[in-house]
Amino acid sequence: MPDRDAAIASNYELAQNAYQQLGVDTDEALQRTAEIAISLHCWQGDDIGGFESSGSVIGGGLAVTGQYPGKAHTPDELRADLNKALSLIPGRHRVNLHANYAETGGKKVERNELQPEHFQNWIDWAASEGLGLDFNPTFFAHDKASDGLTLAHPDSGIRQFWIEHGKACRKIGAAIGAALHSPCITNVWIPDGYKDTPADRKTPRERLANSLDEVFAEPFEPTHLLDAVECKLFGLGSESYVVGSHEFYLGYAIRNKKLLCLDAGHFHPTEVISDKISAVMCWLDEILLHVSRGVRWDSDHVVTMTDELQSIALELVRGNYLSRVHIGLDFFDASINRVAAWVIGARNMAKALLAAFLEPSQRLKQLELEGDFTSRLALMEQLKSMPHGAVWDYYCDQSGVPIESEWLHSVKQYEQDVLSNR
Ligand code: RNT
Ligand code: ZN
Numbered sequence: 414m415p416d417r418d419a420a421i422a423s424n425y426e427l428a429q430n431a432y433q434q435l436g437v438d439t440d441e442a443l444q445r446t447a448e449i450a451i452s453l454h455c456w457q458g459d460d461i462g463g464f465e466s467s468g469s470v471i472g473g474g475l476a477v478t479g480q481y482p483g484k485a486h487t488p489d490e491l492r493a494d495l496n497k498a499l500s501l502i503p504g505r506h507r508v509n510l511h512a513n514y515a516e517t518g519g520k521k522v523e524r525n526e527l528q529p530e531h532f533q534n535w536i537d538w539a540a541s542e543g544l545g546l547d548f549n550p551t552f553f554a555h556d557k558a559s560d561g562l563t564l565a566h567p568d569s570g571i572r573q574f575w576i577e578h579g580k581a582c583r584k585i586g587a588a589i590g591a592a593l594h595s596p597c598i599t600n601v602w603i604p605d606g607y608k609d610t611p612a613d614r615k616t617p618r619e620r621l622a623n624s625l626d627e628v629f630a631e632p633f634e635p636t637h638l639l640d641a642v643e644c645k646l647f648g649l650g651s652e653s654y655v656v657g658s659h660e661f662y663l664g665y666a667i668r669n670k671k672l673l674c675l676d677a678g679h680f681h682p683t684e685v686i687s688d689k690i691s692a693v694m695c696w697l698d699e700i701l702l703h704v705s706r707g708v709r710w711d712s713d714h715v716v717t718m719t720d721e722l723q724s725i726a727l728e729l730v731r732g733n734y735l736s737r738v739h740i741g742l743d744f745f746d747a748s749i750n751r752v753a754a755w756v757i758g759a760r761n762m763a764k765a766l767l768a769a770f771l772e773p774s775q776r777l778k779q780l781e782l783e784g785d786f787t788s789r790l791a792l793m794e795q796l797k798s799m800p801h802g803a804v805w806d807y808y809c810d811q812s813g814v815p816i817e818s819e820w821l822h823s824v825k826q827y828e829q830d831v832l833s834n835r
């Protein structure tokens with residue numbers, strides 16, 4: 414389509430000139446955006462169902478609402494859906510797995526007995542697609558997690574089971590990282606907490622610290638495995654107390670040289686992770702982000718182009734943190750096409766990063782240093798109506814993926830050809 418191609422090129426040229434006036438090199442911004450991998454969470458594709466067929470409810474305070482048809486029921490369907498989504502997202506990315514996505518060939522394998530071989534199909538697929546993989550132990554959707562306690566459980570037998578699960582998952586993560594020549598970030602999130610006011614806030618936290626020490630006892634090559642711990646303020650069923658709170662895991666991560674995972678939906682609604690990044694990066698080598706969108710009590714809406722998303726991207730770029738921050742997505746919506754949910758969230762993350770690379774950050778910092786806050790504010794506002802959409806479309810086109818007005822058609826076609834036949 415010569416008209417389409419000409420429009421993309423000429424819109425880009427106009428944008429390039431406009432950014433040049435601000436001292437911003439759009440080509441460089443495109444290159445830098447292309448270097449960033451975003452880890453796509455597999456669980457958006459099947460409402461965190463996984464393939465254990467244990468019949469356990471998800472639990473852990475995680476609730477996926479919606480009945481949109483066409484969800485993936487098998488590993489092959491899920492991989493096909495991921496391939497579809499990835500074909501519509503510019504750049505080279507990663508996929509984030511949960512332990513309950515193991516493939517055990519119809520055999521019941523307990524969580525504490527999972528092995529790397531149960532993820533061999535995922536590894537082979539990732540290798541053939543040129544993807545990195547990340548991993549998560551699954552401390553929910555299980556009989557032994559039905560009372561909402563796992564690593565902090567007062568029953569030592571149950572605690573031991575989950576410790577063994579954590580250990581098994583780190584072995585799997587290390588095997589994945591070794592096989593794919595890219596460190597597998599293995600992230601621990603547990604649901605543990607209480608619905609109502611606890612009488613003892615201290616002991617569960619001590620139990621959690623001890624359990625984590627056991628889980629993390631075995632050393633692995635950091636080129637194969639990076640451990641992360643994820644904090645949360647509250648969840649469904651843990652409204653009054655969460656054992657693994659922010660302060661708990663921040664301290665644990667600093668002392669034990671772990672990555673801290675900051676999930677954008679895991680704080681009080683007036684708290685933002687964009688303000689936390691530069692604070693925790695003073696004390697931690699690396700962190701993991703779960704980019705999500707909180708809406709009232711839900712922490713897992715599809716990522717949209719919010720102020721906070723743009724602020725997160727700006728912080729990563731302004732602070733030059735991108736080599737120390739791993740970006741993952743974490744949301745689940747079963748009320749819309751699940752492939753589209755991935756595409757919207759991931760494209761927004763990439764688009765926000767591109768917009769951040771298009772910011773004349775030095776100039777803004779200089780104005781701030783000079784105390785000219787009027788000009789700082791005026792320039793920040795001016796930037797909001799700059800033509801970054803034209804740069805984005807050009808980036809998508811150059812990357813061989815549909816531009817903004819085109820990708821949905823491709824998902825609708827996939828829905829008709831594939832999803833609607835499930
Ligand atoms: C839950 C955490 C956690 C999960 C995934 C499925 O509140 O955000 O990251 O969403 O592990
Ligand atoms: Zn999360």
